[in-house]
Amino acid sequence: MxxxxxxxxxINPGQVALVEHAQMRIAQKRRFHxxxxxxLFLIFFALILNFAFDYKAEFKPFNTxxxxxxxxLLILILIVHFFKVFLFHSFMGKAWELExxxxxxxxxxxxxxxxxxxxxxxxxxxxxxxWQRESQKQNITMIAAAAENDALGKDNQLIWHLxxxxxxxxNLTKGHHVLMGRKTFESMPKAxxxxxxxxxxxxxxxxxKDATVVHSLEAAIALAQEDERPFIIxxxxxxxxxxxxxDCIELTRVHEDFEADTFFPKIDSAVWxxxxxxxxxxxxxxxxxxxxxxxxxxxx
Ligand SMILES: NC(=O)c1ccc[n+]([C@@H]2O[C@H](COP(=O)([O-])OP(=O)(O)OC[C@H]3O[C@@H](n4cnc5c(N)ncnc54)[C@H](OP(=O)(O)O)[C@@H]3O)[C@@H](O)[C@H]2O)c1
Numbered sequence: 001m002x003x004x005x006x007x008x009x010x011i012n013p014g015q016v017a018l019v020e021h022a023q024m025r026i027a028q029k030r031r032f033h034x035x036x037x038x039x040l041f042l043i044f045f046a047l048i049l050n051f052a053f054d055y056k057a058e059f060k061p062f063n064t065x066x067x068x069x070x071x072x073l074l075i076l077i078l079i080v081h082f083f084k085v086f087l088f089h090s091f092m093g094k095a096w097e098l099e100x101x102x103x104x105x106x107x108x109x110x111x112x113x114x115x116x117x118x119x120x121x122x123x124x125x126x127x128x129x130x131w132q133r134e135s136q137k138q139n140i141t142m143i144a145a146a147a148e149n150d151a152l153g154k155d156n157q158l159i160w161h162l163x164x165x166x167x168x169x170x171n172l173t174k175g176h177h178v179l180m181g182r183k184t185f186e187s188m189p190k191a192x193x194x195x196x197x198x199x200x201x202x203x204x205x206x207x208x209k210d211a212t213v214v215h216s217l218e219a220a221i222a223l224a225q226e227d228e229r230p231f232i233i234x235x236x237x238x239x240x241x242x243x244x245x246x247d248c249i250e251l252t253r254v255h256e257d258f259e260a261d262t263f264f265p266k267i268d269s270a271v272w273x274x275x276x277x278x279x280x281x282x283x284x285x286x287x288x289x290x291x292x293x294x295x296x297x298x299x300x
Contacts, residue, residue: 032081039074046070140221142232142242143169144264145252145290151260152236156187159260162286165252172250173231177224181238185211198223200238217241236262249295254288273298 145165146152153159174194182201191197191210198220199208206213214220217238224230232242243265249272251264276294280286 028081028085032078032085035074035078035081039078042074043071137247138221138225138227139229139248140232140242140246141172141229141248141250142239142246143172143250144234144239145169145254146264147254147256147258147260149257149260150263150266151258152234152239152262152264153187154258154260154262156183158187159258160254160288162252162254162288162290164280164286165290168250168252168292173233177220177227177230178233179217179220179224179230179238179242180233181235182206184233184235184238187235196224196227217245221245236264240265247297249293251293251295252290253293254290256288267295271298272296 144152145158145160145162147159151159173192177196177198178192179198179200182199182203185191185197185199185208191208197208197211199206199211199213200215200217200220201213202215204215212223214223217232221230232238232246249267251267272295274293275296276292278292280290280292282289
């Protein structure tokens with residue numbers, strides 16, 4: 001056959017296959033031609049024998065069993081050879097195989113391309129959805145005024161009156177949801193105008209004028225889900241729970257210590273980053289110096 005095993009491995013395997021196939025084809029054709037010649041000779045020989053031993057007036061070349069059987073067998077084998085060499089090869093031979101392979105590879109390439117395009121599209125859609133989620137994410141903000149010692153209020157009342165701080169509060173919260181504890185709601189003369197007031201209480205039968213009553217901070221946040229910036233406005237108990245949900249703190253730091261019974265929770269500098277500050281000195285309208293400070297939660 002075709003060289004030794006060592007030689008075969010030294011040559012490109014594709015070439016080995018081609019040469020082996022060519023050799024196989026030559027052998028097939030040689031067998032066909034040999035068989036053709038042999039058949040012709042044997043049939044001719046059978047005819048001679050017929051003439052010599054069994055001749056009749058009528059010419060019947062295959063009128064005996066043995067010559068008919070021999071002729072049929074030879075023709076059958078000839079047909080098999082013929083099919084092998086000319087038909088099977090052209091329909092299912094190497095060329096046909098290669099053609100099919102190319103066709104399938106082309107089809108496969110189109111499919112792969114389509115799949116890639118679909119995957120790219122899906123990745124783009126995912127990225128867009130992610131971006132939309134990020135950009136539409138609520139900015140839950142806690143807004144408070146706390147003294148240097150974190151004092152918030154005493155006897156359910158605010159401790160100071162700072163008009164610029166009230167304006168600051170109004171400007172920021174206008175048009176938004178304001179989420180508050182029941183005690184803070186009760187500390188105000190009425191619900192805050194131009195805002196959606198949400199009061200949190202554990203009392204199932206609690207009612208509040210011009211406000212929606214819910215029974216947990218989570219329910220309050222859910223209620224405000226359409227608001228891109230809902231505000232948690234206190235008091236101390238609600239601020240403590242709100243730290244976990246808030247993205248931003250708008251803190252008015254009053255630069256003095258005060259006696260109080262309600263306090264703002266400590267702001268952990270590992271979690272909260274100061275991003276903006278505006279200082280205000282005391283003046284005829286403001287008895288205490290204060291600063292507006294904005295903290296953003298540091299993203300993990
Ligand atoms: N300086 C500031 O910026 C500021 C802002 C706001 C308030 N404040 C002051 O803070 C004080 C009020 O604060 P506070 O801490 O005493 O009370 P609060 O936080 O306003 O309200 C507490 C009440 O909220 C309800 N609540 C709390 N957590 C709840 C939960 N997880 N589920 C259901 N209900 C819940 C309970 O109501 P029920 O008892 O009805 O169940 C609870 O008694 C006042 O002095 C006020 O003036 C100061």
